[in-house]
Amino acid sequence: MEAKKTILVIDDEPHILLGLRDALTFEGYRVVTATNGKEGLALSRAERPNVVLLDLMLPDMNGYQICEELRRQDAFVPVIMLTAKSQEADKIRGLDAGADDYVTKPFSVGELVARIRALFRRTARPIENNSFTIGDVTVSVSAHTVQRTGKKAAEALSFYEVELLRLLHERAGTPVSREEILNKIWGVDANPTNRTIDNFIVKLRRKVEKRPDRPEHILTVYGFGYKLVP
Numbered sequence: 001m002e003a004k005k006t007i008l009v010i011d012d013e014p015h016i017l018l019g020l021r022d023a024l025t026f027e028g029y030r031v032v033t034a035t036n037g038k039e040g041l042a043l044s045r046a047e048r049p050n051v052v053l054l055d056l057m058l059p060d061m062n063g064y065q066i067c068e069e070l071r072r073q074d075a076f077v078p079v080i081m082l083t084a085k086s087q088e089a090d091k092i093r094g095l096d097a098g099a100d101d102y103v104t105k106p107f108s109v110g111e112l113v114a115r116i117r118a119l120f121r122r123t124a125r126p127i128e129n130n131s132f133t134i135g136d137v138t139v140s141v142s143a144h145t146v147q148r149t150g151k152k153a154a155e156a157l158s159f160y161e162v163e164l165l166r167l168l169h170e171r172a173g174t175p176v177s178r179e180e181i182l183n184k185i186w187g188v189d190a191n192p193t194n195r196t197i198d199n200f201i202v203k204l205r206r207k208v209e210k211r212p213d214r215p216e217h218i219l220t221v222y223g224f225g226y227k228l229v230p
Contacts, residue, residue, distance in 0.1 A: 004030040005120060008049035010040035010066065011082060012058050016105075020053065023109045024116075037061030041069055049077060050123075051116060056083040056094065064097040071098035071156075076144055078119055078159040082107070091199055100158040101186065101196065111188055118187025122163050132169050134217050134230050137208050139165055146207050155207050160185060164200055165208075168218070168228035175221040201226060 009020050012035045021031045032047050034040035037060050044052065052070060056063035067079055081099040083090060091102050103112055131140045136149040144162050145154035157165070163185050168176060181197055182188050201220075205212040219227045 004028060005050040006030045006032060006047055007051050007053065007116070008032050008034070008040065008043055008047060009053045010034045010037065010058065011053070011055040012036060013055070016055075016082075019109060020112075023113060027113055027117075029116075035059075037066040037069075040066060041073070044070055044073055044077075048074070051078045051080065051119060053112075054079055054081050054099070056081055056090075063099075064093060067094065067097040067099050075156060076159065078123075080112075080115065091195070092202065095158070095199060095203055098156075098158065100160045114187040116187075118183075118185065119159070121187075122185065123159075132230070134165075134169070134208055134228065135210070139169075141166060157207070160200060161204055161207075164197070165204060165228075168226060169230065172228050172230050175224055175227045177225040179225075181225060197226070 007024050007029050009017060009031060011017050011020070017033050017035070021033055024031045032043055032049065034043050037058050040054070054063050054066060058066070063081055063083070067081065070077065070079055078100045079098060081094045081102040082105060083094065083102055084105045094102050101115065103115070130142050131138055133139070138147045139157070139162070140147070141162055143154070144157045144159070146157060147154040164181065167181065167184060178197055186196060201218060205215050205218055208217055209215045217229050219229060221227050
């Protein structure tokens, strides 16, 4: 029998901790919880969770600091940030700190569970191509990095950044709709206020494009989605 996947929830609101623990346990996951950053980081080291649900506002540390430390502990564990802040700047800052995704409170537990399921489906999928190139950048799927020709240091990619690039690369030259991207990678349906993909595209262009403000490889197909031109 396959071992249960472990989900670490770091949140200081008792009703959210209880609700998530009950819902995720019902879905068959093993759930461990922490109410502050210090406890959460210690549990992450001890439990090696398969995914971390991280609240932005905690009593001892903020979610950005915790996320950066989680990334130092484990570069690959998916981190989904739970935040009451809906401003784009806050979301971008969370992604820059190393978060893979974010869910704005109040959120639907059903949508969160769907995202987690989609995440685990993607991680269970075999890696057909360990690396591929986009322009003068090499993307390593297994190492979660991008390496630009002529630069010594590789740049890290988050779980969802890798999956988004991989999906676009598989369909290179063909527009991929926002609906398909959201459904296949995040496990959610598109809606007019969902800016998840757009925020990830902004981050990826910074890492892949020579001039992010004038992209040559990750192109917007207005009113539809995105297209990759390797």
